[in-house]
Amino acid sequence: MRDIWFKYDGDWIMRGINKSINEGTIMGLLGKSGSGKTTLLKILVGARKPNRGRVSILGLNPRNARGLLAYVPQNPSHAFYMPTVLEEVMDSLIGMKGLSRIDAEKAAQDILNIFGLGEYIAENPFNLSWGEQRRLSLAVIAAYSPRVVLLDEPSTGLSYKDRKWVAALLRGLRSTMVVATHDVDFLLQLGVNDVVEISDGVLVPVSCRELVARSELSMVLYGREMMDETASCDVSEILRRLRHVGDN
Template sequence: MGELLRVEHLRKVYEPATEAIGDLSFTMRAGELLCVVGPSGCGKTTLLKCLAGLLRPTGGVVEMHGAPVTGPSPAMAVVFQEYGRSLYPWLTVRGNVELPLRHKRLSRVERARLVADAVEAVGLAHVARSHPWQLSGGMQQRVAIARALAYEPDVLIMDEPFAAVDAQTRADLEDLVRDLHATRGISIVFVTHDVDEAVYLGERVLVLSGAPTRVRADLPVDLPPERDQRSTRALPRFTELRTQVYEQIQRAKRGQNVAP
């Protein structure tokens, strides 16, 4: 499969003199599930906003299908960490999912089909007429995922989406992401601070250094594509990979910025 996303010498400085991202380069293939981990405060969210075209980088380029990203693109959809503030409480679940489709040139039937399909895919068909605040945190994040799915992006960008939900809900949501990736072949960039989550979900894990951020390690995850919470996490290879990522992050925290 071809190259989807290319990040080259990305640099972001917040005025007056906070260098959030130092020099970041990586590429991503279409259909990949790429997890990005790093110590807290390492500019993960900054990276994500640069990818999504919400922030303008100070230097370097982000390219999507070979064309530079200069603003939010219809080929990308974002799932934010703060689901409670990202969904619109005055709209129903269906209204929230449908909103980004309004300006796409779609027939009414086609639009309704996309919305119904996305709501069904995240398992919320039975509450489509409810308002987000009537649902639990995990269900609200499912609404945000459905909204992104219905948008039909080439790449789904997720910013620590499950950081604010409880462990059981989190496991369910992780499996939902794996499942959507497997059945729909969507490319996903998944930003997280959780090492276990990165290894369990990803096909590749990008470990970032502390700020100013660089790529510290780029590890392929050679676990079988069929994963489940119990058996995958019990595999010796899972433990090995987790240890590797963990050590890289520990070193990043101590500031040993060795070129990979």
């Protein structure tokens, strides 16, 4: 992202945003409601055009990065358009990986079994629960393994168990990711290695220590002394333990 400016209803919500994201990075994008998180994701995916500035995805204009780039909206059902769960995944395999219909059907069944959706292959995606829809949206992505994934509030409406499962799945994709969220605990479970916050139209870096200090879960596990600069705080160990809470 280079010098991104964006105006909405007469107000500048982005003021010269600059950010480079290394391949393989999982970046958290924080910000208050209305700060521009979703708009920035839409600019990155090519669905919105900035008033000024340029975006490059793997050296390409986002509109030319089809097959390399995936966007998962906050409401996963907004991305569904096929009549059955099976066909949602098949369409991804046929369109993005060029599989034959026979091969795509077998591969889609295998993927849906992995995602715990094997019994719903004939269901309309809109009949699934919120958590199941989220799993389906991620199954579609996993089907063609894009190199860059943009996610808008991926933990919204999920139980703790499903949030933990989604975080583990996303880590396993090994894609470059930008995750827009207000859920600090989810970012910690995800294992982000870069975090920024949109504030007054610019991106402000958020340190690992600050992220941990904002986490409700880490406060329960470790207490408020983590916020004391003099307190001993092994951040990497905290992140590791947070990702494994509930395993036993």
